[in-house]
Amino acid sequence: MDLLEKISSLAKRRGFIYPGSEIYGGLAGFYDYGPLGTELKFNIKQSWWRDVVQLRDDVVGVSSAIIMNPKVWEASGHVGGFSDLLVECKKCHERFKADDFEGVCSSCGGRELTEPRKFNTMFKTFVGPAEDSASTAYLRPETAGGIFVNFKNIIDTMRVKIPFGVAQIGKAFRNEINPKDFVFRTREFEQMEVEYFVKPGDDEKAFKDWVKNRLNWYEGIGLKNVKPREQSPEERAHYSKATVDIEYKFPFGMQEIEGVANRGDFDLKAHEKGSGKDLKYFDEEAKEKYLPYVIEPSAGVERIMLALLCEAYTEEKERVVLKLHPTLAPYKVAVFPLLANKPKLVGLARKICEDLKKDFVVAWDERGNIGKRYYSQDEIGTPFCVTVDFDSLEQGDVTVRDRDSTKQERIKIADLKTYFQEKIS
Structure with missing residues (x-):
């Protein structure tokens, strides 16, 4: 069994990823995300959003409709050329x-x-009661279109100044001919995109800054097998001044998990022409109007998730461990009573669990022996396990076990919150 098969097996068995509509035989290119997969995806998206939006003064967010006026996709070139x-x-x-x-x-x-x-590869649908050419619409093939059509709205309502960016996380749909490699290439997926608008002439520096920013984020979440690759002029889209693919070394080879592109003014120019609306930006300092250039970092959530699972999957002598970065792990802490049939142990463990839930995502497990419980949490990536034993009742401390090293130490119950905050941040 190769690594990808092992990961897909673990993902199904432990509640990360299920085949879509499995009881009806599934549907190629579609997956459902179980309880742990949902948490992991949420943590990836939250980490990205915090990095590119909340920790910056120059990026705001938007959430646009999945189905938009089909003229959007005609103007962007998707209807004719996607x-x-x-x-x-x-x-x-x-x-x-x-x-x-x-x-x-x-x-x-x-x-x-x-x-x-x-x-x-666009999915076609119909809006309204009639199914004819006049009611044709499309499921969006990317999230970027919803940003561009709201460019003027954001300029008018948010008091933003060039350079600034607009970020969006959302579903996109592509009717792939041959979906493959588990969740790497699917027909329904999530994108995390920024459209960063700059003054023409400032685009090359902004492009380099965004490539560096994105590589730093991947390093920060624990992805090591990541490399930037600059596309050749022959590979690039006709409108691209420069494109860097951020690639990860998957079991099936180096593949793109994110692209950073200098798109020039192609998109705003296309939507200005298609809509008939003036989308030029008035620069107060320079006292001039121009169409901004756009730098676009565009990442796939599922591809990043698969890369993280590949990176984290570790087989040791007696256990399988997902060595996920603590901030991304579905559960940060698991709490166990040593014995499930001792009410005092269970009561104290429950209290600790409820207290920790105020600050962390916490798992509860009282089934089986402690060793099996440890290994069960190792396999889903939980960084720390807390065991409440008889000494806990007398001394007010617990055993905390580290996932990666398996080392154990006694920590005062009153200090657990601070201990985990320092370890997980």
Whole structure:
């Protein structure tokens, strides 16, 4: 069993990730996130939001609609050009993205393919009671469009000055020809994006600053196998002045988890033309109007989550450990009574658990022996376990066990909050 299989097995067994609508046979490219996966995704998004929005004075947030006026996607070029090249195996009729085909059909071993044809990857739907061309709409293929169409609203309501950014976290949808590699390539996913607006001429420095900022964030959350790769002019989108892919070394190779692009004024110019509205910014200091350039860091939540699971998954002699960064772990602390049939131990442990819940996400477990409980928490990444024993009743302290080292120490109950705040921050 390779690493990706081990991770997908653990993710299902321990409540991180389930196949979507599994009792009906599932649906390729769609996943549901269980209790622990939901917590992990929330922690990733919260860490990102704090880093790019709350700790800065120059970035604000927005949450735009998933379904927007289809003219948005016509203006951006998605309706006309958001396509992949599709090929089909002549033997078994399996379909592939042309770029991903490696010479042999993975389903039947066939080598003969149809000629490539364009396939638009946007999901189409209808708004209102009629299903006709006049009511056609799309599930958004990216979150950036909702930022650009609100550029003028934010300028008018938030008293922001260039340079400034707008951040958004939200669902996006792409009808991938061949979803693969677990949650790396799916048809429904979450993006974390910033559109950072700068004065033309200041874009190159801002671009470098954002690349550095994003790499620092990945280092801070414990991802080590991350490398920036600058796209060649042949790889870049036609409107991009520069693009850096931040790649992670997955079991299936180096793959992008985030892209940082200098998009110039392409987007605002396209939406100004499409909407007929003036989207130029008036610079009070320079006394001039211009269309800002845009720096766009765009990250995939599920791809980051998968990278974190790959990085954290550790097999030791007697246990499997998820060595997640403490701030990202679904549970920060687990609390156990030594014995579940001793009311005094259970009562004190419950009180400690409830007190810690005021400041941390805490798990409770009273089943089985202590060793099994430790290993169970190791496997889901809980950094610390607190055991309440008979000495706790007399001396007012507990055993705290560290996930990574398995070392144990006695800590006063009254000091637990401070202890964990120092360890987890």
